[in-house]
Amino acid sequence: MVLIKTYDTPPFDEREVFRYAGGRGDDSVRELFESCKAEIAQCLSYKVCYLPLSVRTEGDFCDFGAFGVRSANLAHNLEGCAQAVVFAATVGVGMDRLIAKYCVLSPAKALLLDAIGTERIETLCDLFCDDIAREYRRSAKPRFSPGYGDLDLSFQKELFSVLNCRKHIGLSISDSLMMSPSKSVTAIMGLSESECLKPSRKCEACGNTECAFRSAV
Numbered sequence: 422m423v424l425i426k427t428y429d430t431p432p433f434d435e436r437e438v439f440r441y442a443g444g445r446g447d448d449s450v451r452e453l454f455e456s457c458k459a460e461i462a463q464c465l466s467y468k469v470c471y472l473p474l475s476v477r478t479e480g481d482f483c484d485f486g487a488f489g490v491r492s493a494n495l496a497h498n499l500e501g502c503a504q505a506v507v508f509a510a511t512v513g514v515g516m517d518r519l520i521a522k523y524c525v526l527s528p529a530k531a532l533l534l535d536a537i538g539t540e541r542i543e544t545l546c547d548l549f550c551d552d553i554a555r556e557y558r559r560s561a562k563p564r565f566s567p568g569y570g571d572l573d574l575s576f577q578k579e580l581f582s583v584l585n586c587r588k589h590i591g592l593s594i595s596d597s598l599m600m601s602p603s604k605s606v607t608a609i610m611g612l613s614e615s616e617c618l619k620p621s622r623k624c625e626a627c628g629n630t631e632c633a634f635r636s637a638v
Contacts, residue, residue, distance in 0.1 A: 425589055426552070428467040431544050433458065433537075442536035450533070457534055464515030465541060469549045470589035471508035473557075476611065488579050494570030495609065498562055502611035506553055509586045511605035512541045538604040546606050553610065562611035574598050580607045 435454065444450050474485045478500065481493040485505065499505060516538040523531035546564060554561035567576040577598050586592040586607075593601050600607075 423470050423472050423584055423589055426469045426471070426549060428469075428545065428548060430462070430465070430467065431548050434540055434544060437540045437543070438533070438536050440536075441539045442533050453530060453533055454537075457530065457537055461516065461519065461534070461537065464513070464519060466511075466513040466515070467541075467545050468513070468590040469508055469510040469545065470584050470586060471506050471549075471553070472584060473504060473506050476502055476505040487583055490572070490576055490579070492570065492572040495565050495572050498565045499609075499611040501613045501615055502562060503614075504557070504559065504612040506610045506612065507580055507583060507608075508549065508610070509580065509584050509590060509592055509605065509607045510542060510545050510549060511590055511592045511600075511602050512538065512545060513591070513604075514602040516541070516604050517602050542604045542606055546608065550610055554612070557612055559612035559614060562613060564608040564610045566606060566608040577607055580609075 435451075438454065439445060439450065442450070472487075474487060476486075476499055477484045478496040481491050481496050483490050483492060483496050483499060485507070516534065520531050520534050520538065523534060550561045550564055565572065567580065568574040575598065577594055577600075581587075581592075581594050584607075586594075591602075592605050595601070
């Protein structure tokens with residue numbers, strides 16, 4: 422059965438916002454940031470739908486019972502896990518509407534709103550993963566999304582089908598694999614009985630070392 426979690430507004434990570442925006446957060450940017458925070462206060466919702474599953478890996482094949490997929494990178498990520506959680510998270514369509522509005526009225530504000538939206542969805546995913554790790558009393562492996570490593574982006578459709586994202590959190594996907602709302606994430610997170618050496622952060626699972634938004638791992 423697909424489960425749902427909703428969250429109150431989590432604290433903002435200003436450094437991450439400014440990193441995504443490509444700036445250093447001088448006084449004018451901080452003033453604009455505070456303006457954006459006030460405007461989005463009533464626009465965002467923090468929702469996650471998820472499904473706990475057993476998982477077994479054999480070579481590069483990952484068997485989740487409900488579905489299976491070949492990915493050597495994902496299999497490596499899930500090493501030592503007998504359980505995994507597949508999930509979809511979104512902060513809602515309100516951010517998309519604001520970004521579209523300010524693309525016309527104030528491109529600088531639109532850029533900062535886009536960065537805030539990225540920080541919001543990443544913060545939501547981190548919050549959820551930490552929450553699940555505590556709830557299941559397991560160590561959370563770094564979450565792994567379609568498009569990471571050799572896991573094809575088209576695998577999104579399998580996750581959408583299993584989670585019924587539109588019904589549970591209003592998240593849809595187009596034929597070109599674009600998600601709506603855009604500030605959304607789908608991912609798989611392994612749960613290990615052994616202590617993981619690092620916290621669950623997406624950049625640890627992604628092999629794209631040239632990404633401009635890659636954080637230190």
